[in-house]
Every structure is written in structure tokens, then in C-alpha cells.
Amino acid sequence: xxxxxxxxLAQGRTYLLVILLLLFVGFPLFWMLMSSGKLxxxxxxxxxxxxxxLPTLEHYEELFEVTQxxxxxxxxxxxxxxxxxxxxxxxxxxxxxxxxxxxxxxxxLGRSVLLAYxxxxxxxxxxxxxxxxxIGLMNSQVGLALAYLTFALPxxxxxxxxxxxxxxxxxxxxxxxxxxxxxxxxxDVVLPQAFPGIIATGIFAFLFAWNEYLFAAVLVxxxxxxxxxxxxxxxxxxxxxxxxxxxxxxxxxxxPMAIAFAFVQKYLITGLGAGGVKG
Amino acid sequence: MARVRFDKLRKVFGRDVVAVAGLDFEIADGSFVSLVGPxxxxxxxxxxxxxxxxxxxxxxxxxxDRDVTGLEPRxxxxxxxxxxxxxxxxxxxRENLEYGLRKxxxxxxxxxxxxxxxxxxxxIEPFLERKPRxxxxxxxxxxxxxxxxxxxxxxxxxxxxLSNLDAKLRVHMRAELATxxxxxxxxxxYVTHDQLEAMTLSDRIVVMSQGVVQQIGPPxxxxxxxxxxxxxxxxxxPSMNLMAGELDEEGGKARFRRNGVTVPLPxxxxxxxxxxxxxxxxxxxxxRITADSGEATIPAQVAVAELAGAEKYIYLDVAGMxxxxxxxxxxxxxxxxxxxxxxxxxxxxxxxxTSDEAKAIRAG
Amino acid sequence: xxxxxxxxxxxVATRVAGIGRTLIPDRWLGLVLLAPSAVVFLLxxxxxxxxxxxxxxxxxxxxxxxxxxxxxxxFDNYLWLLQNAQFWHALxxxxxxxxxxxxxxxxxxxxVALLLHQSFKGRAFVRGLVLFxxxxxxxxxxxxxxxxxxxxxxxxxxxxFSLGLISRIDAIAWLSQPDSAFAGVVLVSLWKYFPFVVVxxxxxxxxxxxxxxxxxxIDGAGAWSRFVDITLREIKDVLIVIALLRTIFMFNNFEVxxxxxxxxxxxxxxxxxxxxxxxxxxGDRAFGRGSxxxxxxxxxxxxxxxxxxxxxxxxxxx
Numbered sequence: 007x008x009x010x011x012x013x014x015l016a017q018g019r020t021y022l023l024v025i026l027l028l029l030f031v032g033f034p035l036f037w038m039l040m041s042s043g044k045l046x047x048x049x050x051x052x053x054x055x056x057x058x059x060l061p062t063l064e065h066y067e068e069l070f071e072v073t074q075x076x077x078x079x080x081x082x083x084x085x086x087x088x089x090x091x092x093x094x095x096x097x098x099x100x101x102x103x104x105x106x107x108x109x110x111x112x113x114x115l116g117r118s119v120l121l122a123y124x125x126x127x128x129x130x131x132x133x134x135x136x137x138x139x140x141i142g143l144m145n146s147q148v149g150l151a152l153a154y155l156t157f158a159l160p161x162x163x164x165x166x167x168x169x170x171x172x173x174x175x176x177x178x179x180x181x182x183x184x185x186x187x188x189x190x191x192x193x194d195v196v197l198p199q200a201f202p203g204i205i206a207t208g209i210f211a212f213l214f215a216w217n218e219y220l221f222a223a224v225l226v227x228x229x230x231x232x233x234x235x236x237x238x239x240x241x242x243x244x245x246x247x248x249x250x251x252x253x254x255x256x257x258x259x260x261x262p263m264a265i266a267f268a269f270v271q272k273y274l275i276t277g278l279g280a281g282g283v284k285g
Numbered sequence: 286m287a288r289v290r291f292d293k294l295r296k297v298f299g300r301d302v303v304a305v306a307g308l309d310f311e312i313a314d315g316s317f318v319s320l321v322g323p324x325x326x327x328x329x330x331x332x333x334x335x336x337x338x339x340x341x342x343x344x345x346x347x348x349x350d351r352d353v354t355g356l357e358p359r360x361x362x363x364x365x366x367x368x369x370x371x372x373x374x375x376x377x378x379r380e381n382l383e384y385g386l387r388k389x390x391x392x393x394x395x396x397x398x399x400x401x402x403x404x405x406x407x408x409i410e411p412f413l414e415r416k417p418r419x420x421x422x423x424x425x426x427x428x429x430x431x432x433x434x435x436x437x438x439x440x441x442x443x444x445x446x447l448s449n450l451d452a453k454l455r456v457h458m459r460a461e462l463a464t465x466x467x468x469x470x471x472x473x474x475y476v477t478h479d480q481l482e483a484m485t486l487s488d489r490i491v492v493m494s495q496g497v498v499q500q501i502g503p504p505x506x507x508x509x510x511x512x513x514x515x516x517x518x519x520x521x522x523p524s525m526n527l528m529a530g531e532l533d534e535e536g537g538k539a540r541f542r543r544n545g546v547t548v549p550l551p552x553x554x555x556x557x558x559x560x561x562x563x564x565x566x567x568x569x570x571x572x573r574i575t576a577d578s579g580e581a582t583i584p585a586q587v588a589v590a591e592l593a594g595a596e597k598y599i600y601l602d603v604a605g606m607x608x609x610x611x612x613x614x615x616x617x618x619x620x621x622x623x624x625x626x627x628x629x630x631x632x633x634x635x636x637x638x639t640s641d642e643a644k645a646i647r648a649g
Numbered sequence: 650x651x652x653x654x655x656x657x658x659x660x661v662a663t664r665v666a667g668i669g670r671t672l673i674p675d676r677w678l679g680l681v682l683l684a685p686s687a688v689v690f691l692l693x694x695x696x697x698x699x700x701x702x703x704x705x706x707x708x709x710x711x712x713x714x715x716x717x718x719x720x721x722x723x724f725d726n727y728l729w730l731l732q733n734a735q736f737w738h739a740l741x742x743x744x745x746x747x748x749x750x751x752x753x754x755x756x757x758x759x760x761v762a763l764l765l766h767q768s769f770k771g772r773a774f775v776r777g778l779v780l781f782x783x784x785x786x787x788x789x790x791x792x793x794x795x796x797x798x799x800x801x802x803x804x805x806x807x808x809x810f811s812l813g814l815i816s817r818i819d820a821i822a823w824l825s826q827p828d829s830a831f832a833g834v835v836l837v838s839l840w841k842y843f844p845f846v847v848v849x850x851x852x853x854x855x856x857x858x859x860x861x862x863x864x865x866x867i868d869g870a871g872a873w874s875r876f877v878d879i880t881l882r883e884i885k886d887v888l889i890v891i892a893l894l895r896t897i898f899m900f901n902n903f904e905v906x907x908x909x910x911x912x913x914x915x916x917x918x919x920x921x922x923x924x925x926x927x928x929x930x931x932g933d934r935a936f937g938r939g940s941x942x943x944x945x946x947x948x949x950x951x952x953x954x955x956x957x958x959x960x961x962x963x964x965x966x967x
Contacts, residue, residue: 034790129698131925180367185436186384
């Protein structure tokens with residue numbers, strides 16, 4: 007009796023704490039979504055309108071009519087895809103080399119990869135501006151994608167090294183005995199095994215690029231070429247009373263991440279835990 | 286099919302970890318040879334060097350007269366069955382079997398034909414479209430064998446292929462392997478730590494320890510005439526009984542002495558016996574136990590009698606040393622009995638010294 | 650060959666087809682596969698890093714941009730730095746900000762990880778939701794919180810008012826006053842980044858062998874001593890690593906602070922990354938001076954990493 011009572015007390019406490027946690031984490035998200043569907047007059051109302059009675063889509067429509075949101079979104083998509091695809095291609099090959107092949111100074115290289123991944127953007131941004139200006143990569147989406155490689159590539163290498171190391175060596179050796187070359191064994195046997203991990207790693211690399219602000223703001227200044235984060239920050243400060251519009255933009259910018267999230271959640275520990283030291 | 290020749294083949298890992306200290310022997314075309322020894326003895330490294338997965342530090346490897354030392358695995362025309370089976374998890378059984386053929390650009394029609402033949406031979410037709418994870422351990426084992434057989438290689442390598450099976454299945458697959466070898470006749474090189482597997486399957490056994498070959502020979506010979514102490518103890522279960530003692534002579538006849546116990550040696554050993562410190566060896570089945578401790582017997586006390594189904598292991602105390610005898614299951618001997626032992630004189634082994642490498646002493 | 654053998658001609662044919670030349674021998678392959686990544690590192694990390702150090706000894710302004718030149722000034726930029734009150738202020742602010750945020754993150758993150766390690770209905774959903782802030786674009790996060798912080802119609806003020814903590818007239822202009830702005834920045838940083846700690850600690854909690862707890866329970870340990878003697882001891886190393894790496898990260902974090910307050914009001918949230926930005930990328934465009942600050946920050950980073958690698962080595966040895 008007392009034992010079961012104590013247990014249900016503990017259960018009750020757990021649920022109470024979970025509710026508090028949900029409020030803390032969830033309220034800003036809830037508020038963003040709700041505000042994007044409220045009339046402007048309801049956004050500034052006190053006491054607040056918690057849930058709009060008749061949600062409106064006018065902010066979303068306006069976003070595409072008044073601002074260049076669609077264009078920025080596509081720019082982001084382009085830059086992030088470019089950097090992610092290059093990072094995954096180069097990174098997987100490099101990681102394979104680090105995890106399997108005999109390379110002198112492999113340990114040092116592995117450590118440098120971690121260091122590179124740790125490297126804060128703010129320490130790189132000045133020289134990147136100087137170098138990019140000189141070679142004409144300023145204000146270029148390719149330049150921005152290259153800048154994103156500075157964190158995407160070490161990230162992919164660091165995470166994929168562990169992923170690839172977990173594929174049994176026997177499989178590759180069996181393939182090589184079956185007549186495959188080392189690279190064919192990689193393609194036919196190792197990559198199919200590591201494929202889910204590669205996809206997850208790619209999605210993370212994509213999201214990190216998607217969310218990045220500093221490089222995007224500094225390296226690409228022109229309105230038409232800008233990606234979402236700086237463009238949103240700019241128009242939010244230009245129209246800082248149009249909260250419905252701003253919240254609609256925030257909601258849409260969060261969307262790709264929400265979708266991707268559903269796919270990668272089970273890899274989160276590996277993606278962030280094993281290699282994740284930044285972000 | 287090919288003859289495999291090791292020419293002073295040596296493998297050193299890092300700076301000074303000697304895995305294989307120099308193999309120098311030949312495996313006859315079409316034979317079944319086992320490399321056997323405790324883990325870390327270098328047998329797997331030797332096999333991996335034949336496969337081309339490990340580069341030898343020095344020496345040469347020849348298939349017939351072709352030097353394959355520097356060749357990639359795929360250029361050697363070998364097949365290998367891994368301990369883990371190493372089936373490609375994302376491919377169906379059929380695709381697993383076909384992979385090597387595809388890599389060698391065998392036309393589709395012939396591939397189908399070969400898959401059908403191998404599947405029939407190994408009784409895996411019902412599973413051809415399944416993925417490896419949907420198979421039982423024994424079925425995976427067959428697929429692994431099939432993947433190697435289908436290639437029709439010159440040399441067939443097996444790395445502890447039965448060690449992941451349960452005891453019953455292992456005995457069954459052992460028999461199948463023997464049949465298989467009889468049918469295909471390819472040179473097979475088999476690595477195992479299980480001396481019983483090696484004994485039952487092989488034409489010849491290569492016993493290795495610490496990177497060095499201890500003895501090469503047919504199973505019967507390795508069992509009956511172990512070349513040194515290591516082989517004597519490693520081959521056979523329970524192990525050969527070894528007793529340290531001295532040699533002396535009485536009336537022109539050599540004797541073994543230990544703590545007042547003497548064992549007369551047969552003439553075949555007498556001639557060669559001049560070492561002082563020796564080991565006397567006798568296998569458990571070569572000891573006869575008699576109830577009376579008469580003149581010609583060695584007095585002993587029974588510690589425990591252990592029934593193991595068809596036979597009994599008798600643990601005996603002889604001059605302060607424990608030895609094991611094997612008897613019929615209906616032997617009346619019990620713990621505490623005082624008995625007399627009779628060693629079969631023609632089955633006595635004598636080793637020169639007491640180290641692992643102590644050589645067997647044989648008559649001229 | 651007997652039953653299975655292909656005819657001799659076939660065998661020969663397939664063998665010849667099978668013997669392809671290996672384009673790149675294995676011993677070189679490792680280097681070949683690493684080479685592209687190495688080139689990227691060299692051009693986009695190492696070279697800029699060295700170039701940044703070079704810049705810190707030069708006076709480089711906007712006119713030098715196209716030429717890539719600049720005049721050598723020795724240690725002038727560093728001397729300017731040492732004499733600049735703003736630098737010392739920013740160093741202090743950064744340290745304070747990183748220290749407070751990391752401490753709070755670890756405490757909250759560990760607590761939440763422990764909570765999410767319990768079993769309750771809907772746990773998978775809650776675990777997913779908790780990670781949301783971490784994966785959200787930082788700009789979106791900032792914009793939402795700016796709305797929440799709004800002095801006139803922000804939800805935070807309204808909630809405080811409803812709870813009776815403030816009166817309606819005292820509505821706080823969160824981001825416009827030094828103290829509350831700092832607190833506001835800390836809160837947003839906590840909200841956005843604590844999930845990282847949750848993920849890592851939760852992963853560690855899941856590999857603590859359950860029988861440790863059972864053994865302790867049989868030995869008569871209560872809930873609290875089980876927590877201290879088992880849980881805390883097991884996750885200690887992971888917490889140390891998190892503390893080190895998160896400190897590096899928060900110390901160098903530009904985005905949250907910049908987007909929320911631009912370092913203001915009255916420099917209350919002026920951290921080193923923002924000082925770098927303001928010195929070199931905004932207004933003055935003094936690239937040399939900005940680089941000098943960055944080099945100092947790099948030095949601090951390397952010192953922390955050294956501690957980290959030493960810690961890793963010690964762990965490896967155990």
C-alpha cells in the first residue's frame with residue numbers, strides 16, 4: 007500500500023516536471039506558430055489571444071508577395087545543398103581512408119579534423135572576407151558554400167569515421183576476395199551498409215548550414231543572392247512591427263528542419279553525440 | 286587447383302611483433318590442410334597472407350609456380366569462408382552467391398546455371414531470395430560456403446568457419462565439409478584452434494605456436510608421434526600425461542625415475558636415451574589400471590573417477606603428480622582406491638628436457 | 650575440377666576478365682582519398698588562419714581589400730588592444746556569459762536528461778520536442794524571443810504580471826536595459842543550446858549498467874546516494890568534456906548575442922565575437938585590429954583544447 011502510494015507519488019512528480027519542461031521548450035514554438043496565424047491587431051492585444059479563433063493565412067501570402075522570401079528560400083536551398091553534397095562526397099572518402107587504410111600520421115589527422123570542426127566561424131570570417139574579395143568569391147553563393155565546407159567537411163569526416171569503422175572489415179575483405187578492388191568494395195559493400203548513417207550525417211550538415219548566420223551575412227551582401235538567415239534578420243529589423251509576417255517567415259524557415267528531424271531523430275545521438283561538439 | 290608453397294614467408298607487425306616467424310613448406314595440390322594452434326599462434330595471419338589480405342614482411346608465396354606474393358586478393362583466384370561468414374547483409378542469398386561472378390564478368394546465363402548447381406548441392410534453393418539476416422546460423426554457413434565454391438577457385442581458404450555454430454551443428458557441418466572436399470577436390474586450407482576438427486578433416490595438419498611451425502604431418506602421425514612437448518600437449522583431449530623425471534640405467538636397460546617410481550623403457554627408446562632431465566609422456570588411453578599393485582605396475586591412488594558417457598576419466602595421483610587415464614564406462618574404479626598402473630611400453634613418449642620445444646626422443 | 654567446374658575454356662576466360670589492373674595501389678589509396686579533404690582544409694582553414702595572423706600584424710582597411718596589401722605595423726594592433734577598455738570589457742563579458750550559460754546548460758541539461766531517462770507515457774515525443782530549439786535556425790529563435798520579450802505586448806511580461814510578480818505599469822523593456830538584456834541573452838542561449846547537453850548526457854545514462862543500481866539497492870543505498878555514487882560518478886567525465894567544449898563554443902558564439910542585442914544596450918552584452926565584427930566587418934573596417942582580437946581568441950581556444958586533449962589522454966589511459 008505505502009509502496010504503491012510512493013510509486014504513484016513519484017509518477018505524479020515525473021509528469022509534473024515533464025509538463026513544466028514542455029511549457030519551457032514548447033511555448034516559444036507554440037507562440038511562433040500561433041502568431042503567424044493571428045491578425046496584426048490580435049498580436050498586440052493584451053491580454054494575449056492565446057489561440058486565434060479564426061487563423062489567417064494573410065501573413066504567409068504577404069510573405070511571398072511583399073518580400074522575396076521565395077527567392078531567399080531557394081538561395082538557401084542551393085547553397086546548403088551544394089556545401090552538403092561536396093562535404094559528404096569528400097568527407098566519406100576521407101573518413102574511409104582514416105578508418106580503414108594505412109596512412110601515416112592518421113591519429114594526428116583525426117585530431118586535426120576535430121580541431122577544425124571546433125573552429126569558431128568568427129575566427130575565420132575576417133581572413134575569408136579578405137581572401138574571397140581578392141579572388142572574386144565575395145558576394146557569391148559558391149563562395150558561401152565553400153565557407154560552409156569549413157565546418158561541414160570536418161563534421162562529416164568526424165562522424166563518418168565512426169560509422170564506417172562500425173562496418174565489419176570482413177565484408178570488404180570478402181568482396182576483395184570475390185574480385186572487387188578496394189574502391190569497388192567500398193561502393194558495393196561498405197557504402198550500402200553505411201548508407202543510413204550517410205544520409206543522417208548529410209541532413210545534419212545541411213541543417214547546420216541552413217541555420218548559419220554569420221558567414222551568410224558577411225560573405226553575401228547583395229539582396230538577390232542572400233540566403234534566409236541574414237535576409238530574415240534584415241527584413242525583420244526593417245519592418246519590426248509586422249510581427250505576423252516575421253513569425254510566418256520564422257515558421258517557414260523552421261519547416262525544413264522539422265521535416266528532416268523526423269528522419270534523423272534516431273541518429274541524433276551518433277550525429278551529435280559522437281562527433282557533436284559544436285553547433 | 287594449385288599447390289601452395291610458402292617460401293620463408295614472414296610477417297612482423299609494427300616494429301617487432303612477430304606474427305609468423307618464417308613458413309617454409311608446401312601444400313599439395315588438392316589436399317585438405319589444417320593450420321592449428323592456440324589463438325595468437327599466427328595461423329590466421331598465415332591464412333590472410335595466402336588470401337592477400339595481409340602483406341608479408343618478407344618471403345614469397347607461390348601457387349604452383351606462379352609467384353602471387355604481391356598480387357591483390359582478387360588477382361589470386363582464391364575463395365575464403367570467414368568466421369563471421371561476412372555475407373553481404375543488403376544482398377539476397379542469390380546476389381551474395383553471384384557477386385564474385387559478376388565481378389569476373391561471367392555472363393548472366395552461366396551465372397544462373399552456377400547458382401542453381403551450388404544451391405542444389407548445398408540445399409539452399411528455398412532461401413535464394415532471402416536476406417542473410419533471415420537465415421539460421423547453419424543456413425548462413427552454407428551460403429558462405431556456396432559463395433566460395435561457386436567461384437571454382439584454385440585455393441579454398443576457411444577461417445574457423447564452424448566456430449559460430451552450436452556443438453551439434455558443428456559436428457554435422459564437419460562431416461559435410463569432408464564430403465564437399467571429396468567431391469570438389471580443390472586445395473583447401475583450414476584454420477582452426479580446435480584440434481579435433483583439424484584431426485577429423487585434414488590430410489595433413491600444420492601445428493603452429495608463437496608464429497613457428499611445430500610439426501607438419503598426417504593427423505595419425507601428429508597424434509602418435511608428436512615432435513615436441515607443445516604438440517604432445519596440444520593434440521588430443523584429454524592431453525597427454527607428462528611426467529618430469531630422470532633417466533638411469535639398470536642392467537643395461539634404461540629406466541625413467543621420479544620420486545621412487547620407476548618406469549622401464551622399451552628398447553626402442555633406450556638406444557636414444559642419453560638425456561638426464563626428461564619428460565615421460567603417455568596418453569590417457571594407453572594406461573591400463575589393475576586392482577592389484579603387483580611388481581610390474583606403478584602404484585597410484587585414484588582421486589576422482591569421472592563418467593563421460595561412453596568412457597570414464599580416472600584422475601590418479603602418481604608420486605605426487607596428477608595424471609589422467611581413460612577407461613571403459615563400466616570400470617569399477619572409484620575415488621580413494623589404491624591401484625596399479627600399467628603403461629603400454631610401445632606408446633611411451635620421451636622428451637628431451639622440459640621446455641615447450643623439448644624434442645621427442647626417438648630411436649635412431 | 651569435378652562436378653561444379655566450368656569447362657576449362659570458360660575458366661580461363663573468366664579469370665582473364667577478372668584480373669583487372671588496380672588503378673591505384675592500396676598503399677597510395679589512403680592518401681589519394683584524403684587528398685581532396687586535405688586540400689579543402691589547407692585552403693579554407695589553414696591558409697585563412699595563417700592569413701589572419703599575418704593580417705593582425707598589418708594595418709588593412711577597406712581600400713586594401715582589392716589589392717590584398719596592407720602596411721606592416723608590428724605589434725601596434727596588439728598594443729591598441731591592450732590599451733582598449735572595450736577589449737577588456739568584452740573579454741570580461743564573454744567570460745561571464747560563457748561561464749553562466751554553460752553552468753546553467755549543464756545543470757538544466759543534466760536534470761532534463763535524468764527526467765527523460767525515466768519512463769512515462771509519450772516519452773519519445775517529449776525527447777524529440779526537447780531537441781527542437783537546438784535544430785531551429787538561430788534567426789527564427791531570436792525573432793520569436795524578441796516577440797516574447799516585447800515590452801508592450803510580449804507574453805513574458807504578461808505572464809509575470811498574471812503571476813503577480815510585476816505590476817502592469819512596470820512592464821520590463823527586457824532588451825533595452827543592461828541587466829535585463831544580459832539576462833535575456835542568457836535565457837535565449839540556455840533555451841537554444843541546453844538540448845545538446847541533454848542528448849549527450851542521455852546517451853551516457855543509457856549505457857550505465859542497470860545492475861550497478863540493483864547492487865547498490867541491495868547494499869542499502871537510498872535514491873540520493875544511488876544518484877551521487879553511481880549516476881553522477883558515471884557521467885562525470887562526460888560532463889567535464891561538455892563543460893570544456895561548450896565553454897569554447899559559447900565563448901565564441903556570435904549569433905545569439907548579435908541578433909538579439911547587437912552587443913548593447915550600453916555594451917552590456919558586448920562580447921569578443923561582437924567586438925571582432927564591429928571592428929573589422931562593420932563601421933571602421935579595421936581588419937588588422939579585428940584579426941588581432943581573433944588571434945587572441947584563437948590562443949584562448951587552443952589553451953582550452955590542450956586541456957581537453959590532455960583529459961582525453963588521461964581517460965584513454967584508464
